Amino acid sequence: MDGSLAKKKILIVEDDRALQSALAEFLLQEGCETINAFDGEEGLQKTEAEKPDLILLDLILPKKDGFEVLAEIMKGPNKDIPVLILTNLEDLDNVQKALDLGAKTFMIKSDLSLRDIVEKVKENLPNADSNK
Amino acid sequence: MFSRFLDDYNFVSSCKKYGLGLWQCPNFLFLMMGFITIVTMVGTYFVSSRFGNEGTTIMSVTFEVAIIFTIGSFIIRGVERVAEANIMKTEFISIISHQLCTPLSAIKWNTEILETERDPKECIPEKQSVFLGNIKKSNEQMLKMVTDLLEVARIDQGRAVFEEKPLDLANLVNESIEGFQSIVAEKNVKIEPQIEPNLQKVCGDEKKMRVVLDNLIGNAIKYSKEGGKVEIKLGMKGRNIFFSVRDWGVGIPHFQHSKVFEKFFRSRNESRYRTDGVGIGLYLVRAILKHCGGKVWFESKAGEGSIFYFSLPIVK
Numbered sequence: 001m002d003g004s005l006a007k008k009k010i011l012i013v014e015d016d017r018a019l020q021s022a023l024a025e026f027l028l029q030e031g032c033e034t035i036n037a038f039d040g041e042e043g044l045q046k047t048e049a050e051k052p053d054l055i056l057l058d059l060i061l062p063k064k065d066g067f068e069v070l071a072e073i074m075k076g077p078n079k080d081i082p083v084l085i086l087t088n089l090e091d092l093d094n095v096q097k098a099l100d101l102g103a104k105t106f107m108i109k110s111d112l113s114l115r116d117i118v119e120k121v122k123e124n125l126p127n128a129d130s131n132k
Numbered sequence: 133m134f135s136r137f138l139d140d141y142n143f144v145s146s147c148k149k150y151g152l153g154l155w156q157c158p159n160f161l162f163l164m165m166g167f168i169t170i171v172t173m174v175g176t177y178f179v180s181s182r183f184g185n186e187g188t189t190i191m192s193v194t195f196e197v198a199i200i201f202t203i204g205s206f207i208i209r210g211v212e213r214v215a216e217a218n219i220m221k222t223e224f225i226s227i228i229s230h231q232l233c234t235p236l237s238a239i240k241w242n243t244e245i246l247e248t249e250r251d252p253k254e255c256i257p258e259k260q261s262v263f264l265g266n267i268k269k270s271n272e273q274m275l276k277m278v279t280d281l282l283e284v285a286r287i288d289q290g291r292a293v294f295e296e297k298p299l300d301l302a303n304l305v306n307e308s309i310e311g312f313q314s315i316v317a318e319k320n321v322k323i324e325p326q327i328e329p330n331l332q333k334v335c336g337d338e339k340k341m342r343v344v345l346d347n348l349i350g351n352a353i354k355y356s357k358e359g360g361k362v363e364i365k366l367g368m369k370g371r372n373i374f375f376s377v378r379d380w381g382v383g384i385p386h387f388q389h390s391k392v393f394e395k396f397f398r399s400r401n402e403s404r405y406r407t408d409g410v411g412i413g414l415y416l417v418r419a420i421l422k423h424c425g426g427k428v429w430f431e432s433k434a435g436e437g438s439i440f441y442f443s444l445p446i447v448k
Binding site: 016018019021022023025026029088089090091092093095109110111113114115 | 230233234235236237238240241242244245248250275278279282286290291292293339
């Protein structure tokens with residue numbers, strides 16, 4: 001194990017249970033602690049309550065969509081938590097909008113394996129270098 | 133010959149095919165317009181030469197112009213309906229493909245979890261892992277088809293994301309060849325890459341350039357005969373990088389050459405040999421290369437094989 005993910009708290013905001021459980025299980029195997037949120041509002045509440053090290057955020061979500069969640073996080077006290085977008089909405093407008101709002105990176109679910117996602121998480125964790 | 137001519141001008145059947153009524157069908161309306169123009173012209177000439185009345189002549193010319201404009205408006209409405217149907221079709225493909233992406237991604241990730249289980253007690257038995265491998269392979273095929281369809285829709289609507297960074301094509305070509313190892317072994321096709329050393333980089337989107345190479349190299353392998361050969365060349369000429377891939381497979385009949393890069397085109401030759409694919413690979417290849425300032429072309433003869441070429445400008 002690389003070690004850089006050990007004991008890191010990752011918040012997964014994803015409404016599709018099949019995607020969420022596979023992602024959570026893989027991150028768990030990597031030594032992370034995972035927190036799950038199944039809609040935008042829950043995502044915001046858990047960001048506030050749990051102060052995760054990194055957030056994996058879907059864009060199409062019930063109650064509040066990913067853009068709203070991202071905008072609210074970036075306006076609040078948790079704006080330094082890296083937010084990685086994980087979606088299938090690969091449109092120029094969406095990519096640009098998410099990056100403008102402050103997302104660290106934009107990932108397309110169908111293009112990536114869980115291993116690729118973990119690599120991106122490692123790259124974007126704060127102080128990733130000092131953990132290696 | 134004559135029956136083909138009649139088929140070409142059978143407006144009723146062609147309008148039915150497009151889902152348009154006769155009064156919205158441009159082919160029929162243009163014919164009508166031509167016919168009415170001739171009749172009214174002759175009529176105007178007859179009236180003016182017989183009666184020599186200026187008022188009557190002006191009246192009939194005005195009448196004629198009015199009819200032509202009315203028919204013109206019908207034509208525009210017909211064309212609008214066809215254009216709307218085309219937009220709806222693109223949106224429909226886009227929505228369906230997008231909806232399919234989530235469950236397909238879920239299958240992909242969940243099979244990955246089963247494959248990467250570390251606990252030996254939880255690992256699946258070897259026999260079952262073969263079938264899991266089959267599921268994974270089929271899922272990847274489906275996912276590729278769906279993502280290609282989505283990419284076509286995005287390119288058509290100008291919403292595609294193109295990253296621009298310097299790319300080492302030689303690496304990408306080698307990786308693409310690597311990806312076809314199992315099919316190559318299955319068909320016993322011999323791949324002969326000739327890649328010039330120290331090639332300069334081109335500018336483009338890595339993911340999309342992979343789509344270009346996978347489609348061109350994949351097609352050459354797919355349409356090669358068992359035990360055949362595929363020749364891949366990558367070199368530099370002037371300010372451009374040139375790529376070519378040659379196979380000695382089924383080839384494309386000459387009369388279909390103009391349609392090769394069209395959307396949903398599938399060669400008649402092709403369907404005789406294979407049934408998979410939806411016919412968007414080469415459409416994507418051309419659209420992507422065009423966006424990167426490149427060109428794509430080919431030479432092919434039915435039964436003798438094809439060579440596909442592309443060129444891309446070297447990054448300054």
